[in-house]
Amino acid sequence: MPRPSLPSRPSRPSLSTLAALRRDLPATAMEATGMLALKLRALTGRDLIDLESLQEVMSVYYRLAALREQHRTGEFDIDDFGFDAAFTEALLPIFRVVARRYWRVELSGVEHLPRSGGGLLVSNHAGVLPWDGAMIKVAVFDAVERHARALIANWFGDLPVTSWFLRRTGQTLGHQDDTLRLLRAGELVLVFPEGIRGTGKPWSERYRLRRFGRGGFVEVAMRAGVPIIPVSVVGSEETYPMLADIRGLAQLLGMPYFPITPTWPLLGPLGLLPLPSKWLITFHAPVNVTEPVELTTQVGGQRHPAHDGDGADQLIEPGRVMELADTIRTTIQAGIVEDLMRRARVFRG
Amino acid sequence: MSQGRRILVTGVSRFWGAELARRLEADPDVEQIVAIDSEGPGRPLARTDYVRADIRHSLVGKLVRGLGIDTVVHAGLIVDPQQAGARTVHETNVIGTMNLLAACSGPDSPVRRVVVKSSTAVYGSEPDDPSFWTEEMSRRSPARNGFTRDLDEVESYVREFDDRHPGIAVTTLRFGNVLGEVHDSPFARLFDLPAIPTVFGFDPRVQFLDEVDAVAALHHAARGQYQGTYNVAGPGVVVLSQAIALLGKINAPVIPFVGGAVAMRMLDRLGLVDFPAEFVRLLQYGRVVDTSRLHKELGFVPTRSTIETVLEYGRRRRVRGLVDDATPYRYEHELEDFLRSRGRRQPDHDRAAADPSAARSAPRRRRRATPRVTVPAAPASGVRRRGAARGPERDRGPHP
Numbered sequence: 070m071p072r073p074s075l076p077s078r079p080s081r082p083s084l085s086t087l088a089a090l091r092r093d094l095p096a097t098a099m100e101a102t103g104m105l106a107l108k109l110r111a112l113t114g115r116d117l118i119d120l121e122s123l124q125e126v127m128s129v130y131y132r133l134a135a136l137r138e139q140h141r142t143g144e145f146d147i148d149d150f151g152f153d154a155a156f157t158e159a160l161l162p163i164f165r166v167v168a169r170r171y172w173r174v175e176l177s178g179v180e181h182l183p184r185s186g187g188g189l190l191v192s193n194h195a196g197v198l199p200w201d202g203a204m205i206k207v208a209v210f211d212a213v214e215r216h217a218r219a220l221i222a223n224w225f226g227d228l229p230v231t232s233w234f235l236r237r238t239g240q241t242l243g244h245q246d247d248t249l250r251l252l253r254a255g256e257l258v259l260v261f262p263e264g265i266r267g268t269g270k271p272w273s274e275r276y277r278l279r280r281f282g283r284g285g286f287v288e289v290a291m292r293a294g295v296p297i298i299p300v301s302v303v304g305s306e307e308t309y310p311m312l313a314d315i316r317g318l319a320q321l322l323g324m325p326y327f328p329i330t331p332t333w334p335l336l337g338p339l340g341l342l343p344l345p346s347k348w349l350i351t352f353h354a355p356v357n358v359t360e361p362v363e364l365t366t367q368v369g370g371q372r373h374p375a376h377d378g379d380g381a382d383q384l385i386e387p388g389r390v391m392e393l394a395d396t397i398r399t400t401i402q403a404g405i406v407e408d409l410m411r412r413a414r415v416f417r418g
Numbered sequence: 419m420s421q422g423r424r425i426l427v428t429g430v431s432r433f434w435g436a437e438l439a440r441r442l443e444a445d446p447d448v449e450q451i452v453a454i455d456s457e458g459p460g461r462p463l464a465r466t467d468y469v470r471a472d473i474r475h476s477l478v479g480k481l482v483r484g485l486g487i488d489t490v491v492h493a494g495l496i497v498d499p500q501q502a503g504a505r506t507v508h509e510t511n512v513i514g515t516m517n518l519l520a521a522c523s524g525p526d527s528p529v530r531r532v533v534v535k536s537s538t539a540v541y542g543s544e545p546d547d548p549s550f551w552t553e554e555m556s557r558r559s560p561a562r563n564g565f566t567r568d569l570d571e572v573e574s575y576v577r578e579f580d581d582r583h584p585g586i587a588v589t590t591l592r593f594g595n596v597l598g599e600v601h602d603s604p605f606a607r608l609f610d611l612p613a614i615p616t617v618f619g620f621d622p623r624v625q626f627l628d629e630v631d632a633v634a635a636l637h638h639a640a641r642g643q644y645q646g647t648y649n650v651a652g653p654g655v656v657v658l659s660q661a662i663a664l665l666g667k668i669n670a671p672v673i674p675f676v677g678g679a680v681a682m683r684m685l686d687r688l689g690l691v692d693f694p695a696e697f698v699r700l701l702q703y704g705r706v707v708d709t710s711r712l713h714k715e716l717g718f719v720p721t722r723s724t725i726e727t728v729l730e731y732g733r734r735r736r737v738r739g740l741v742d743d744a745t746p747y748r749y750e751h752e753l754e755d756f757l758r759s760r761g762r763r764q765p766d767h768d769r770a771a772a773d774p775s776a777a778r779s780a781p782r783r784r785r786r787a788t789p790r791v792t793v794p795a796a797p798a799s800g801v802r803r804r805g806a807a808r809g810p811e812r813d814r815g816p817h818p
Binding site: 244 | 544545546547548549550552555617618619620621623654655656657659660661662663664665675703706
């Protein structure tokens, strides 16, 4: 990111000059880059520098500078989960540029996203590092101006900086009571039922969905009385093709897996750079889990009253939970297959 | 007068017991307040009858019966392990609670209400904790230190007592971090440092409860007939960095995220800081409790939110030391003494055990207006008290 650096104190100019420089420098830099972009287009006939992306990145600089003052005095708002909406929205343009320019994310079915009220987004999970979460969050925000609150693996809770960053940008650990609390507050929650089993898949098993947990996500949606929106993501598997997983080293470092990709750890930190695959994200039609649809398959289902629900008399049938979890998994898998067929080439397009 | 409440308060030498006793003194429904502790009251008290006794002593049971105590508020649990030695903390918390509950048991017990002041420390502080602790949740990992283990044990005694005595309303209040002018707590000590050490890479969510609200919550629970366990914390949450910024302090992320507890213990040994080692975990992972049960079932809403508590603490800190709060009471207590010597309040024979007039002639420290009856902690011999018609010590055998 071209964050303009200050001139290294040239013979102590007066404070106002410094402040003016500091204020004007980003704009000047942007103007210069813009002119360069136009010249390059005239020369090569192609957009080598995307002005729109440039503008997005510049906005991050200005918004963070504005926020810094608020953070210094402590006058900022976070919600009870530690989510800072202003901070998240200030950083969002970076991820938007990555989504548009790097992975060329193609969206379909955004009309299925609810504009208000709770909803549970259920997605497949892949790609060693959870970039898919960030991409879905950007897509949701740009479509309906809402923040999807992703549930993250417990493992992240103990990571310095990362745990702080994830929580501040709206994520929380995957506890059922917390999820219920978010959904009842009318939030959109994003969940990856495959968990780390999904991101830790070897390359040979790409796009094959793992077990969807124990169907806990269906139960929580039922108790909150919110629809489930299945999401299928194509492209995340190719960001870090995982060739091998060194179990011993992972255990030693306390990590869920230690991946070997074509670039990691061979190229060092450069290996953390994801590959620029072509992404397709599809939001499927919402599945209403509050109304019992097919009563025929409830064989031997034990009845548990959903005791603390708002729809207090609704019953949660384990059979129905598993059945719905299966339906959603099938929907996502079918969506992936369809999108894979639609995507002509993995890295181009 | 005869319908008035008779309340026994423990832990009166510390913040909680003393402040509660003061609050109860202003409550016209409370007929008698008996404070019990092995040390003198932490604040000057007016109409509270103070009995110097260790709550580990079997005298408590006789006191309860002799005075016809209907409500016992156990405010004596030490929840800041730095307040006393590890052994004292264990003895006071575990053995003291055990004995106190035993004193309230039995078919002849006049006790109808027991309020126990516990701590949200029972939930621990781990990286994979839920974002909100509700009362029925419990820690998934074993206790990391003796103090938390003791708290578990105390709460299990209280639960057992509750199960065995359906006629007694047992209320457990789990208090979060209490912050205020008077109360000494790890967070108060932390916020008094010029630069505040935090754990690098972590910014935990925490809650604060104003000390006035904390005592009000205890009072509220003692007045009503509530059953069960309640989390008590100020509404809303704050991240530690925000609290530090609001106090106008410097955030110094100097505690390593691995081995922070060891570092803290070393600094504590050197006398640089005064925090329990497990406090680091709170600074790293934080702890937030759900207080909806407190609001809905107990009907208690703290007047100050978490953020307001922090701001108020900042305001109070700036004038600390300028206003001497001890001075006004000295005069009041002399007036009180004068009024008492005029025999305004004639104690009846049954309550003679804690007769205020008995203490009038006793030597008294200057600032303590509270009448004292001295009972040695252990063993039970040579109990000197006067005017006890149904003296509890009369039928006591040698104490084991």
